[in-house]
Amino acid sequence: MGKHEIRLRRQRMSARGSDRYRNYNAVLKQHSNEKRIKQITRIFTFFLLIAVVIIIFMIVTRWEKKQSAKPQSKINTSTLLVT
Amino acid sequence: MTEDEIRKEEQVIERSKKDPRAFGELYEKYFDRIFNYIYRQTDDEELAGDLCSQTFVNALNNINRYEFRGFPFSAWLYKIAGNEVNKHYRKNKGNKIFSIEELKVRELVEQGTDDWDEELITQLIRYMNELPTDMIQVLELRFFEDKDFKEIAFILDMTESGAKMRTYRALDKLRTNFNLKVKYDG
Numbered sequence: 324m325g326k327h328e329i330r331l332r333r334q335r336m337s338a339r340g341s342d343r344y345r346n347y348n349a350v351l352k353q354h355s356n357e358k359r360i361k362q363i364t365r366i367f368t369f370f371l372l373i374a375v376v377i378i379i380f381m382i383v384t385r386w387e388k389k390q391s392a393k394p395q396s397k398i399n400t401s402t403l404l405v406t
Numbered sequence: 407m408t409e410d411e412i413r414k415e416e417q418v419i420e421r422s423k424k425d426p427r428a429f430g431e432l433y434e435k436y437f438d439r440i441f442n443y444i445y446r447q448t449d450d451e452e453l454a455g456d457l458c459s460q461t462f463v464n465a466l467n468n469i470n471r472y473e474f475r476g477f478p479f480s481a482w483l484y485k486i487a488g489n490e491v492n493k494h495y496r497k498n499k500g501n502k503i504f505s506i507e508e509l510k511v512r513e514l515v516e517q518g519t520d521d522w523d524e525e526l527i528t529q530l531i532r533y534m535n536e537l538p539t540d541m542i543q544v545l546e547l548r549f550f551e552d553k554d555f556k557e558i559a560f561i562l563d564m565t566e567s568g569a570k571m572r573t574y575r576a577l578d579k580l581r582t583n584f585n586l587k588v589k590y591d592g
Contacts, residue, residue, distance in 0.1 A: 326502070327535070328502070328503050331506060331511070333508050341455075344454070344455030345437050346459070351466075
């Protein structure tokens with residue numbers, strides 16, 4: 324719903340009045356700019372996603388390495404204790 | 407719009423999906439209507455010019471998603487234009503403005519009495535200020551843009567019966583409060 328204000332216009336907008344704002348070349352230019360920005364954003368997002376996947380993969384492999392190294396060291400200490 | 411005109415327009419849209427320059431034909435065809443529609447909701451030429459350009463840029467950006475759903479292409483443009491206007495008012499937190507041409511109001515209503523005085527116009531404006539905004543939007547599209555209820559429902563994202571109900575309610579109030587005859591209300 325919301326509030327609004329009604330204004331009465333005595334004179335009709337002439338076609339010439341709106342013609343001052345008619346510029347299809349500007350519309351085309353803005354369209355190609357926005358298209359380019361969209362493409363750049365898409366490429367950037369794609370690389371960002373790949374980087375995140377790589378980082379996650381690296382963290383997981385490092386964590387796995389640590390996990391596999393832990394039991395070995397435990398055995399070693401226990402052997403040391405026995406002797 | 408005739409079948410032939412709709413088919414031609416469809417061809418232009420298909421061409422525009424491949425070549426944005428082809429969209430120029432639709433731009434020239436609908437520019438004045440969309441500009442006036444926005445101008446009526448802003449009462450600011452500069453702003454209407456900007457929002458009108460943004461409307462066509464948005465239409466061109468999303469032309470690949472456009473599908474014919476039984477409405478003329480202009481309905482889609484009106485919908486985008488309406489969204490742009492709403493976005494502007496949301497951003498600036500101001501009251502929505504409806505700038506109505508006096509001539510259009512005179513065309514729309516026939517007076518019960520012979521003289522058309524200033525006082526009546528002032529009262530009419532005051533009455534319209536009290537109506538809900540969505541009711542004014544429906545009235546604007548129905549009487550100033552000559553849209554049918556199906557198209558109005560599509561443009562304003564409401565049901566056809568909802569659009570009809572709002573119009574008739576507003577017109578009923580108009581008739582009872584002002585002793586006015588609305589020239590067409592079908």
